[in-house]
Amino acid sequence: MAITYELIKTCKQTGARLGKVHTPHGSFETPMFMPVGTLATVKTMSPEELERMGAQIILSNTYHLWLRPGEDIIEEAGGLHKFMNWNGSILTDSGGFQVFSLSDLRKIEEEGVHFRNHISGEKLFLSPEKAMHIQNALGPDIMMAFDECPPYPAEHKYMKDSVERTSRWAERCLEAHKRPHDQGLFGIIQGGEYEDLRRQSARDLTSMDFPGYAIGGLSVGEPKDVMNRVLEFTTPLMPDQKPRYLMGVGSPDSLIDGSIRGIDMFDCVLPTRIARNGTLMTSEGRLVVRNAKFARDFRPIDENCDCHTCRNYSRAYIRHLVKANETFGFRLTTYHNLYFLLNLMRQVREAIREDRLGDFREEFFEMYGFNKPNAKNF
C-alpha cells in the first residue's frame, strides 16, 4: 500500500486522533494542515520556506495543472515533486471541485462532466478515467477520486442521485488507477447535510477499500454548526485504521473542531488568500495590516508568534510593503499565516498527546476572541 496510517493515541478528553501518515515521500504527523499550491507553487512561497515553517505535505490541483502547463509536461519532468522541487508529500485533488466551482456551462452525464476551460472558454471533458490518468501522470503521493460536489443547500433527491453517481465514479477511479503501488487513492464521502446519504456514501466507499477517505461537500456555505454536526455523524462511519481528510477547511476554529471530531487532514486556500490581501491570523484574532493605525506600530504581527516574519519584521514595515503592493510583503504575510496554522496543528497534536484538547480549545477560543458576541471569523 502506498499510504498507511499509524494511530498513535486518542485524546481522552475529546476523542481526537494523534497519528502519522506514511507516504512514498516521507511521513507526516496528524492532525495536519496542508498548504495549497494550486499551480505547482504555494503562492509566493519557496519549497525551502515551506519546509522551514513545518509543512510536511502540500496540496496541488489537478484541474489547474491539466490546463497549465499540462500533465504531460509534468510527467516528462519526472513528476510534480521534481518539477516543483518539493520533496515532501503531495496530495492532488481530482479536479471535481474546480469543475463545479469555476465553470458555469457544465453538463453532468454518467460518463463524466462537460464544461468550459475557465481561462480560454475551450470545451473540456473530465471523467473518473481522465482524472486518474492526469493524477497518475502528475505523480502525487495521494490522489483523490473524481466526485461531484453539489452546492449547499441541495435537495435530498438531487443529493441522493449525486451520491450514487459519485459511488459509481469511485469504482471507475479504482479501476482506472494505474499506480496503486506508489500512489494512494482516497475516496470522497459526499451527502451534504443528510445523515442517511452520508451513511449511504460511507457504506459504498468503505466497501471499496481505499487507503484513505475524505469528507467532501463541507465548507461550501453551510453554518459551522451544520459542519460540526455532519462530522459528528460521519467520522464514526469511517475506518479507524485509515486517514480521514476534511476537504477545503482551514479557519482556525474549524481545524480544532474538526480534529476533535476525528479528522486527520485539512487543506484550504484561506491562509494564503487572505495573506495576499494583507489579512493576518494572530493569537488574538484577525489583524488587517493595511489599517492606518499600524503605520507606526513597530511590534511584530503577533507578539506570541516565533515565526520568521514575526521575529524580524514590524507591522509598520509589512503595512508599507502591502500598501505599495510589494511582493516581499505578501511573502511575509503568507509565511506568517501558514506558520500560524501549522503551529496551531502542532499545539493540537501536543494537546491530544496530553489528553487536554478540550481545554486547549477553550483557551484558544477565548484568546482568539471566538467567544465574543461579534467575533470576526474568516
Add this chain to the structure above:
Amino acid sequence: MAITYELIKTCKQTGARLGKVHTPHGSFETPMFMPVGTLATVKTMSPEELERMGAQIILSNTYHLWLRPGEDIIEEAGGLHKFMNWNGSILTDSGGFQVFSLSDLRKIEEEGVHFRNHISGEKLFLSPEKAMHIQNALGPDIMMAFDECPPYPAEHKYMKDSVERTSRWAERCLEAHKRPHDQGLFGIIQGGEYEDLRRQSARDLTSMDFPGYAIGGLSVGEPKDVMNRVLEFTTPLMPDQKPRYLMGVGSPDSLIDGSIRGIDMFDCVLPTRIARNGTLMTSEGRLVVRNAKFARDFRPIDENCDCHTCRNYSRAYIRHLVKANETFGFRLTTYHNLYFLLNLMRQVREAIREDRLGDFREEFFEMYGFNKPNAKNF
C-alpha cells in the same frame, strides 16, 4: 570618515581597480554591483536571499521612501537597515533623478525643484537641504548629493548652467548634512558628453572633499561608445583614494567596460526589472523564458550558472510560473539575474587580481554574443 576606500591593486592589462569600501555596516569589495531596493525592498527578494547571492550593498530611493512610507516612519523604526532587516551597507540616491524622470510638471529654481508627486499629483518641493534631511532620517551608509540630471542630448549652454547649479547645490548639501560621522555623502559629477563641463564639474566637486564621487547623467539614452568616452576622460579627474560610482548602469558589457575605465560601484534596476518580465541574463546571452520553445526544456536557465535557481529549477517550470503570473517564478528569475551580475563582478575582480581583465572581456563578449553583428543587448 564614515566611508573609506582601500585600493588593493590595479589591473596591469586594463587599469581597472580592485578595492574595498569600508562603511559603518561592513565592507564591500569593488568593482561591485548594487541591487536596487526602491521601496525598502529589492523587488521579490528577501534580505537572506540577497546575502546568499553575495550582495554586500544595496541601493534604495530617497524620493520613493519620502512619499511612502515617509522618512519619519523609517527614522522612528531605527533607520532603513532596521526597518527592512538588512544589515549590509545601504546607499540612497538623492531623489534628484526621480524628480527629473518621473515628474512632468517640474520647475527648477536656484532654491530647489517644484514638482508633482507621481502617485497623488500633490505639489512637492525638493532642495539640497530637504534631500539631506530625508537621507539623514533614513540613515543609509552612503548618501548622494542633490543634483540635476539633464536629459540626453542637452545643449552645452543648458548643461553648463546645470553643472554650475549642481556644484552650488553640492556645497549646500555638505553644509546641511547632519551626520558626516556615520553617513558618507558622495558628490555627483555631471556635464553630459561635454569634456570641458565634466572637467569643470569634477574640479568643483573634488575641491569640496566628499568621501566618494559618482558620475551622473550617463545611461540616459546615449550610445555606449559615448558613455565609454565620457568615462575615459572623467575617471582620471576623480581622486584615486576615493570610491567612484557610475550611476544607473547595469548591463553586463557596461559593467565590464566601466570597471576597465576605473569605476568601483554600479547600480541599475535592469536585472530586477527584466526578471519580472521573464527575461534572463545568461552566459550565452539573453533568454526570454516565456518562449514556447522552453515548454519542455528541463535544463536550467544557464547551464554554466551555479545559482540557487539554476541548481534546482528548470526552464520549463520557470516558464510555467512566469506565464501563470506566479510570484515564485519572479523570485526565481530575479534571483538568477542578480546572481548573474554579482557573479560577473566576482569574475571581474578575480581578473583584475590576475591582471587579465582585458582577456576576460574578450572571452565574455564572445560567449555572450556581444561580438556578433546583431547581438541583442539590454
